[in-house]
Amino acid sequence: MQEAPYDFEAGAILLIDKPLTWTSFDVVKKTKFALKIKKIGHAGTLDPLASGLLIMCTGKFTKRIEEIQAQEKEYTGTFTIGATTPSFDLETEVDSTFPTEHLTPAMLEEAAQSFLGEINQVPPIYSAVKINGERAYALARRGEEAEIKSKRITIKAFDLMGIEGNQVHFKVVCSKGTYIRSLARDFGLKLGCGAYLSKLVRTRIGDYRLEDAMNLAQLQELREKQLGQHDRHPGA
Known part of the structure; x- marks a missing residue:
């Protein structure tokens, strides 16, 4: 699982482990809801009957979708x-x-x-x-x-x-x-x-690997952890 700070709204590249039977649009929709952000897209569709690495781009990083999709x-x-x-x-x-x-x-x-x-x-x-x-x-x-x-x-x-x-x-x-x-x-x-x-x-996909991906529950947990750190006052 990724362990890095993200500014989801401004822009981030997220590696998601897409569950079986979900469409790629399902992941976009659920990620958008989980992170409470406006701008998000995915780099390369996976069929519902496929699982594994789906790369999500938020904010300014949506401009990199075509570049990521083109990779091996x-x-x-x-x-x-x-x-x-x-x-x-x-x-x-x-x-x-x-x-x-x-x-x-x-x-x-x-x-x-x-x-x-x-x-x-x-x-x-x-x-x-x-x-x-x-x-x-x-x-x-x-x-x-x-x-x-x-x-x-x-x-x-x-x-x-x-x-x-x-x-x-x-x-x-x-x-x-x-x-x-x-x-x-x-x-x-x-x-x-x-x-x-x-x-x-x-x-x-390129240098992005499934073993570094997270599921939506882990993504939600990461967001809440970062919000908690942001809201914590010095010396608390």
Whole structure:
């Protein structure tokens, strides 16, 4: 947990450990309420089904949001192979299953390594990408089809940390704009067995790390501690 003095209203960079199921906007709203401040934003959205590092900028530091968002990201998580979902994660139900008995660890490793470097990636239809001014996920939830253009991204590292049955645990280091859900889909396509993202934790953005983050209860406690120190009279 961070142990530094902050001037929340004037400007601060806060590292928050986003809970599972919360949207990034939920964290913004709750942080704004907890700190009683006016100007706040986040640097890089995390899906509700992802947890981990979310960077909040307050006051004058909101000007640094784009700079922080552009930095390299690191994630750990799990792909479930042998099945697919329309959203490429657990937001939607499994729609197809495939055999995986023929796959070997070497085949999985080879597939992972094939994504290293600069690649073209198509964002998920269940995403905040805009299509003709409307969010893609809104179209998807209405059952409408839409074409999403690919983006150029960079995968710096794609390490398989362990394999347990159909659960493939990984660590990925990537550029801004990378969708790990899309990487799950493409990993499954490469293997010919389908895959979806079943767990995701963001562990780093640039030099900012999850182990230095705090939850909202700790942030509230820090604010109250600082207010108490501010209000204390000399010699009290």
